[in-house]
Amino acid sequence: MFFDPTYLFCVALPAFLLMGATSWYVKAAYKKWSQVRALSGLTGAQAAQKLISTVSYTSDAGAGLRDVRIVGIGGNLTDHYDPRDKTLHLSPGVASVPSVAALAIAAHELGHAMQDSEGYLPMRVRSALVPAVNIGSNLGWILIIAGLIFNWTGLAWAGVIAFSAGALFALATLPVEFNASARAKVMLAESGIVASEEEQRGVNNVLNAAALTYVAGLITAVLQLLYYVMLVSGMGGRRRD
Ligand SMILES: [Zn+2]
Numbered sequence: 001m002f003f004d005p006t007y008l009f010c011v012a013l014p015a016f017l018l019m020g021a022t023s024w025y026v027k028a029a030y031k032k033w034s035q036v037r038a039l040s041g042l043t044g045a046q047a048a049q050k051l052i053s054t055v056s057y058t059s060d061a062g063a064g065l066r067d068v069r070i071v072g073i074g075g076n077l078t079d080h081y082d083p084r085d086k087t088l089h090l091s092p093g094v095a096s097v098p099s100v101a102a103l104a105i106a107a108h109e110l111g112h113a114m115q116d117s118e119g120y121l122p123m124r125v126r127s128a129l130v131p132a133v134n135i136g137s138n139l140g141w142i143l144i145i146a147g148l149i150f151n152w153t154g155l156a157w158a159g160v161i162a163f164s165a166g167a168l169f170a171l172a173t174l175p176v177e178f179n180a181s182a183r184a185k186v187m188l189a190e191s192g193i194v195a196s197e198e199e200q201r202g203v204n205n206v207l208n209a210a211a212l213t214y215v216a217g218l219i220t221a222v223l224q225l226l227y228y229v230m231l232v233s234g235m236g237g238r239r240r241d
Contacts, residue, residue, distance in 0.1 A: 006227070006230075010223065014220075015219075015224070018216045018219060018220065019213075019216055021216075022209075022216040025209050026209045026213055028209075029205050029206050030206060030209075032101075033100040033104070033202040033203075033205060033206050034093060034097065034099045034100075034101040035099065036099060036101075037098055038098045038103050038194075038199065039196055040098070040103075040194075040195075041098050043094075043095060043096050043098045043102060044079075044094035044095050044096075044097065044099075044102035045070050045090055045095040047103050047107065047188075047193050048070055048088055048106040048107070048110050049070060050191065050193065051107060051110055051191055051193070052068055052110065054191050055114070055187060055191075062114065062117070064116070064117025064118070065110070068086050068087070068113045068117075069086065069088070070090060070095070071089055071090075073089040073090065074091070074092070075091055076093055077093075078091045079091050079105050079106070080112075081109045081112035083116045086113065086116070088109050090105075100202035100203060101202065103188060103193060103194060104188075104203040104206040105206065107184035108180050108181055108183075108184040108210070109180075110183075110184070111183035111184045112176070112180045114183055115176065115179065115183075120179065122176050123176050125172050126169065126172040126173060129165055129168055129169045129172060132165040132168075132169075133166050135162070136162035136166060137163070137165075137166055140159045140162035140163035142159070143156065143158050143162060144156050144160065144163075144228060144231070144232065148231075151235070153235055156232040157232055159228070159232075160225070160229055163225060164225055166221050166225070167221040167224075167225045170214070170217045170218040170220075170221040171218055173218070174218060177210070177214045178211060185200075185204065188203060
């Protein structure tokens with residue numbers, strides 16, 4: 001099963017190439033727009049702070065942002081929002097650099113903070129799936145292998161269902177990420193932090209490139225799931241022969 005050529009050529013290799021290509025594209029977009037100075041002169045952290053004070057006092061939906069803190073985190077492209085302590089973690093290249101890429105990423109993470117404060121449904125669904133993904137990714141294997149060993153189709157299908165949590169999580173990730181980017185674009189434009197057409201293009205480029213990685217993640221998860229479906233359906237076929 002581990003050395004199945006079907007798995008290698010239909011799942012592992014396409015996933016590897018797809019993830020590699022999208023990750024390269026994100027890094028290239030990030031690198032390009034990191035070198036373009038923001039006309040506002042604001043760093044990612046300053047822009048996020050400014051957006052927090054603007055949005056949180058001008059809209060009901062933004063009121064929950066008042067508690068959001070901004071802290072630094074090491075590494076590159078490690079930026080994220082942690083809903084547990086309502087903290088924006090910004091990497092040095094975003095937090096302290098006044099670039100178009102930094103604005104885009106800081107505003108995107110703030111978009112997640114807004115989703116959190118509003119109780120945005122896809123984000124809640126996604127968080128609710130986390131335990132299922134953790135259990136399913138381990139249990140799925142055990143059930144499928146046990147099903148194959150004991151030739152028990154029902155057990156193997158239970159494994160496939162356990163595994164499907166991963167694909168559902170990847171699916172739920174799309175609206176969460178696309179919506180955070182959409183919010184980022186609106187916030188940056190409405191606040192006037194991004195004013196020129198070139199900056200707008202840069203923000204779109206960085207955020208759309210990042211969105212592609214989540215699409216690639218979903219494709220990978222679906223390919224993997226389809227492989228298990230194929231494996232387990234083949235098992236039923238063998239038994240009928
Ligand atoms: Zn995101």
